[in-house]
Amino acid sequence: MDKKILIPLFNDDVAPRFDLATDVLLVEIKSNSDYYERVIVLPQASADDLCALATSANADAVICGGIGDEHYQYLTWKEITVFDDVIGPVKKILEAHKNAALSAGMNFYNA
Amino acid sequence: MTSRYKTCYLVGVKNDNTYLVSGLLNQQFLLPDLLNEVPVGIAVLDINGNIEVVNRTWQTITGAEPDSMVGLKCMLALRCDYCFKGCPVMASKADFNPISVDADIIDRSRIKIPIRLTVAPIFSKDNKLSGFVETIQDIRQVAELSSTASKAYSLGGLIGTSSQMVKVFSMIPSIAATDSSVLITGETGTGKDVLAEAVHNASDRAGSPFIKVNCGALPETLLESELFGHVKGAFTGAHENRPGRIKLAHNGSFFLTEIGDLPLSLQVKLLSFLDDKEIHPLGSSVGFKADVRVIVATHRNLKQMVIDKSFRADLLFRLNVVHLHLPPLRERGEDILLLKNHFLKDYCTKFNKKIKGFTRKTAKIISAYHFPGNVRELRNIVEYAVNFCDREYIGTEHLPAYLTEQDILRPVMESAKTLPDHAPQKEYSPAENWDHAEKRMIMDALVNSGGRKGEAAKRLGWSRSTFWRKMNKHSINR
Incomplete structure (x- = not known):
């Protein structure tokens, strides 16, 4: 089944703060393991806008650093899996997600 | 300067995860041990802005595990908004004056925690940039105080002029000056948590952590590890050392709320801690002497629980050194008026509304109500009314339905001679409370709007997110 993942970016890493990220990576993983990546640049940082983007893009998961509880609960309510407190380069994180080895709180710089 | 360096020469030596400081007081110290005694969060960064060492307060404020943070870029560990707003360390500036920002x-x-952040470069004795030192202070109390500082008849968030409350206010300074355990009792919604924080803030420990644990919120096994900590490998899933909340409260106050829900096995362990002030993390043979002031609160009758053998008598004697009782709102007379106006002002500011007050009839209904949920219920009623009121004065129609539908209304209505003849009063069910009323309103709105949440929210005059939050609160299935 196709999957969509939304990752707020800071350079090549997951953004440390969900509410302060202006660049977002939207990854579509096809059932045949093909990846389609798209970077979206937001006009300003806003957690509300990111939540709206995640829901409108039908994201299945959000991978982020620090996120406020209200937005976390909102995304969870929308049945979007949130992997928060994740630290590290996006490439490594996506690889871990592909191998079903990703969980909240993982630090890929210590791995 | 040179002679000073000779007499007090500090050498940072990396030894596994510790740094040795030599020469200070002619002794050798471990730098983290020194920093841990400072009640301000401190992180030492290298010249690239990577974390070298953090102290215990830094860990308390951020909640991060220091072991996994060492070597990380500061912004990844601290997650501060200033990192994105021109922090000189992140911009790789070497030469800047120490900065202090909120x-x-x-x-x-x-x-989200408001902090006061200071960042300063560290130079070696030959004036070469060696790294940075960053301090963080939790300024939630300051932020709250600045908004409540001008309020009369209040102490640390508690408001009241009734004799019972004045008695409590007069006791706080003298209780705060000591380190005795405090037991706070009172019905639900009377402000036990606020009082505990007021005692902490009035004490000499105000600048140190105030750590709160709800005994009823966690299962027994988790609660033990949460309170006393554990060492790596103590049990399956213990991947790293965890200090425990009591250790985090070192030099500050430790607040155990709903102490009546503490399991008997942990009551013994807490008693042992209160006796020798030493905690032993799960799986560790090394104890830690924690200097904490213990404050506990409950809405239960602990004496009755002792008789029922669900609470240890010796623990009750230990905790019941100073006993503060918060009276229920219905016994506080004029305080209802004071609190009602206080909350009205508060919510008008929050919701950007211009409401002048309550109509006479509304005020009478509120004063006559018996408030089983106490101050919390009064606050909710005012919040509800401010949400619904589109006039200058809050009328009865803006109050939650359960207030105007119950027996209590009858004498008020009769005295006001406004009771319509044709409207039979709905019987008040004693089991009904504010939560039920709110849930029923949501359900009614959903039914009337055919399950469309957007429309239901509109009907209630709430935003979609408020509606969502309330649905969540009442566990209404989506």
């Missing part, structure tokens, strides 16, 4: 972080519990 900022915010998101801690590991997903709470």
Whole structure:
């Protein structure tokens, strides 16, 4: 089944703060393991806008650093899996997600 | 200067995860041990802005595990908004004057915490940049105080002029000056948590952590590890050392709320801690002497629980050194008026409304109500009314339905001679409360709007997010 993942970016890493990220990576993983990546640049940082983007893009998961509880609960309510407190380069994180080895709180710089 | 360096020569020596400081007081110290005694969060960064060492307060404020943070870029560990707003360390500036700014972080519990951040470069004795030192202070109390500072008849968030409350206020300073355990009792919604924080803030420990644990919120096994900590490998899933909340409260106050829900096995362990002030993390043979002031609160009758053998008598004697009782709102007379106006002002500011007050009839209904949920219920009623009121004065129609539908209304209505003849009073069910009323309103709105949440929210005059939050609160299935 196709999957969509939304990752707020800071350079090549997951953004440390969900509410302060202006660049977002939207990854579509096809059932045949093909990846389609798209970077979206937001006009300003806003957690509300990111939540709206995640829901409108039908994201299945959000991978982020620090996120406020209200937005976390909102995304969870929308049945979007949130992997928060994740630290590290996006490439490594996506690889871990592909191998079903990703969980909240993982630090890929210590791995 | 040179002679000073000769007499007090500090050498940072990396030894596994510790740094040895030599020459200070002619002794050798471990740098983290020194920093841990400072009640301000401190992180030492290398010249690239990577974390070298953090102290215990830094860990308490951020909630991050220091072991996994060492070597990380500061912005990844601290998650401060200032990192994105021109922090000189992140911009790789070497030469800047120490800065002090108000900022915010998101801690590991997903709470946004306002902090005061200072960053300063560290230079070696030959004036070469060696790294940076960063300090953080939790300024939630300051932020709250600044908004409540001008309020009369209040102490640390508690408001009241009734004799019972004045008695409590007069006791706080003298209780705060000691380190005795405090037991706070009172019905639900009377402000036990606020009082505990007021005692902490009035004490000499005000600048140190105030750590709160709800005994009823966690299962027994988790609660033990949460309170006393554990060492790596103590049990399956213990991947790293965890200090425990009591250790985090070192030099501060430790507040156990709903102590009546503490399991008997942990009551013994808490008693042992209160006796020798030493905690032993799960799986560790090394104890830690924690200097904490213990404050506990409950809405239960602990004496009755002792008789029922669900609470240890010796623990009750230990905790019941100073006993503060918060009276229920219905016994506080004029305080209802004071609190009602206080909350009205508060919510008008929050919701940007211009409401002048309550109509006479509304005020009478509120004063006559018996408030089983106490101050919390009064606050909810005012919040509800401010949400619904589109006039200058809050009328009866803006109050939650359960207030105007119950027996209590009858004498008020009769005295006001406004009771319509044709409207039979709905019987008040004693089991009904504010939560039920709110849930029923949501359900009614959903039914009337055919399950469309947007429309239901509109009907209630709430925003979609408020509606969503309330649905969540009442566990209404989506």
